[in-house]
Amino acid sequence: MSAPDLSTRTRYEPSEVEPQTAQRWLDSGVFEPGAREPGAGPDDHYSIAIPPPNVTGVLHMGHALNGSIQDSLIRLNRMRGKRTKWILGTDHAGIATQTQVEKKLAREGRSRKELGREAFVVETQAWRKEYGGKIVEQFKRVGASCDYGDERFTMDEGYVTAVQKVFVDCFEQGLIYRDHYMVNWDPGSGSAISDLEVEEKEGVEDTLFSIAYPFADGDGEIVVATVRPETMFGDVAVAVNPSDERYASAIGRKVILPLSGGKEIPVIADDHVKVDFGSGALKITPGHDPNDFEIGRRHSLPAPSAIGEDGRLTALCGDFAGQTADEARTTVTDALRASGALRAEDPYVHTVPFSQRSGARIEPLISLQWFMNMEPLAGPAIDAVQDGRVRIHPPVQSRRYVEWLSEIRPWCVSRQLWWGHQLPVWYRGGDGDPQKTEAPETYVGIEPPQGEGWVRDEDVLDTWFSSALWPFATLGWPEQTQDLADFYPTNVLSTARDILFLWVARMVMLGLKFAGDVPFKDVYVHSVIQAPDGRRMSKSLGTGIDPIDVIEGGPRPPVFKQGGDFPAYGSDAVRFGLLAISTTQDVRFSEDKVQQGQQLSNKLFNATRFVLLQLEELGLGEIEAAPAPRTDADRWILSRLERVARATEQALDGFEFARAALGLYDFVYGELCDWYVELAKPRLRGGDPDVQRDLAATLLFAIDRTLRVAHPVIPFVTEELWSHLPGERDLLAQSTWPEADPSAIDEQAEAGIAALIEAVTAVRGWRERVGVKPSAVLPARLREPLGAELEASLQSLARVDLAAGSGDAVATVTTAGVVVDLLPDENIDLDAADRRLQARRDEIAGEIKRLEGKLSNAKFVERAPANVVQVERDKLAVLQEQLAAL
RNA sequence: GGGCCUAUAGCUCAGUUGGUUAGAGUGCUCGCUUGACAUGCGAGAGGUCACAAGUUCGAGUCUUGUUAGGCCCACCA
16 A cells, blocks of 8 residues: 555645655566567567766756656557667766866875876776766656666776777778877866867957068068967968958068077968958968968978977977966067067957866867768768658757758867776887877777787777767677667657757767667757746856755755745656746746646546545445446546547657646646536436446546556656556556547537536626625526536536526526526626626627628638638627527 | 747747637636635636738738847857
8 A cells, every 4th residue: 555545635745655656666677678578579669768867967957857758758658568668877978077086086185197097997986886876866766767777887898898899890991090180179178179079158358469470581571460479389371362462472472480590481372361350461370270270281381289288388489388378478479579579469359169078278289189080971870860760859950960960070089088988099119109199000909909019099089989879889789689679779869959969960870880770760859948037057157956956845046036945846746847848949947837747746636536535435446447428528528538648649759748748737627627527526426326336437437547648747646546546456657558549539528518618617707797606506597408417517517506596587698509597586786797798798799890890801701711701600690699699 | 150949918838731809827816614636616807929011801820121038050360
């Protein structure tokens, strides 16, 4: 028996239920795919590979949203009878993790260098064991039905094999190569980083220095502008635009590089130079500027390094060698000023690249790194999206994907870190450091090379290299495992848009290349959740919201106007709230929507409680849930149940999660509870045992179906209530999804109940407006009979008595299908009724006038489609009838 | 510099090929010991659909432009 006792509890308390329910799921093994049934084909399997959270991570709002999305899909498909696997694991997150561990060491007065590589990796492994499991525990807490029995890590043994095989194969096919190339050097982490890890910051204030380079023949000078004077020792040319007449005669001449002992460099012509910027002359420093690097290559110029990987000026810089770049900026400009070469210093605001990882300003420099040529992989990856083998939702994201792949550039895959997949590369021979200069012999292979004197490359791979293999490496690749056969390709990948290129595109490229198929059929790019005030969620801004705080009742962050703690909303409420806001690309976190989810849970709890207590009282406690309709109301709810089941699965299959969540809410409140349960009450007390038994079975059936349909969105409360329903029941999580049953649709019953609802609402409205006491039962008469059932319902819900009273109507309530005359009664204020009548007449008359105007417009009648015109005519007729009835 | 998304009730958002008097939740106002639920029930007020022009019998919806907010990409020293 579960925690709450339904006979005494009137409120649903998620905190009393959720932890135990999560544990029941885990103990039952329902999340694990279990044994493969003979004959099961690809359509019988359903899998999602979770975007592996960083081992450094704790659950944030993005995880909570994405977890809710993926879990609703997994649970739906599990209930549909699919063999499901939600592939779980964590990512070693190279730079992020290494940075955290280094910070921890620093707090302890230790350092990475002091420990040495081996000890540092051991330290990091220990750190991962301590913190890496936290996020997985949090996934369990929110009900994520991952396959916890098969948790992977991007550096576990099998995964390492997969990564090395891919690297070696790519090398052997010429896709991976080593080259001197311009990289984004991150002085903060002391490593190269990829283009995608660079963040351009706008509005950085710098100084633009104008420096005069005299011509070597002594005749005049040329002025160049730069924000990086300290790199001038790496200058190899001055470039001007070939069409720039001012410099036409300068092209081909030499200028003297100041402060460099008379070194001469040529003036060259290149289209890249803008005539109208600065002086129109550009100094070319191929070693420290990506554009200059390209220009240098075009003109076969050397690319000397003026700044080294240590951030200090190199021997090339003469007296300035050894200074840091910052120091040198001052000393070099001082020297230029002293020599008279500095012509101007102007404040200058521009965009500057920074490292997303360390926050340090990027130092572009040339270095010997490993690269992967992505071009041969990009074409097939574009095709896969364009021919629909991979569908990206929403479609606008697939345009971004295709555009990015069309202009793909080589990927720098080596990182100067210790935490990660060390390159399967060895060097032998030569005098220099094999990390910095090419060695005579290079060996690439999974097994270390034979023989003496080999030194392994110290670098590790970019984290995203291993992530790119995630959907198949987790399933046992390169072994041809049964899991790989069953669950690859996965069905859906749900992810944030900021890693569409970083991760998604690369998975498609490498999946096609190595696993022989696309890694997933659908990519859902989910919303990004902003703080309630529209700012980005961030800890440092105070706008971050911890989902666990919302679930368990932690403190509200400062971004909320209201202070204090959150109520312990529970996982269901948070899941519902997140799905309910999950619409466009940027959405704001809404505590109201979470609250709506909490209310939905409570409503379901009480509706179930009501039904079960009633059945108990009637001695029907063990009755079986089954449709046994006797009335329009019964047929109506069965029809509506069928529609909500179809609508919910359509919404989930179509990645319209807000529609699914809010549709459930509307059904439970607006149909099941407000109307069906209310309509059932009088009949339940009615006395005929046969009627009661059938009604009980149908009510129970309605609850049963509702719990099934709501389960993917709010699994905890539905599982809990399910356990209270009579009969032997497995876990709801492993029960079945309602199959389509078109025979349950009953248009006639739907129309009848819709008319009843409209009439009840109208009578209630009239009563309020004319001030009738809520408790008063008013005598009334129908113009046209509605049948015994609907008339009885109208009497109880609108508080009228159709058998009482006599005489002429004192007021009339009209709706499209029903006209109710209210008869004289002491509870009716005749003046108020009169005023209301007049107001109602004016309303209808105004509307009639509007319609008549529209229908007398010849253009409308002529050009609008006949059915549209007919609709307007019918409307007019109905209104005229209503006016006449008043 | 190029591109994308968003703008509808006080707030958060629906509104699917153009076609009732533009909806919901929440907040607000009024009322209710309605035998499941006050995390409840009933009713009500509240919108020139950002702005401007255009297409159309008809525009929240389509076109163009403008404004504001957000995001992505990009090599002007």
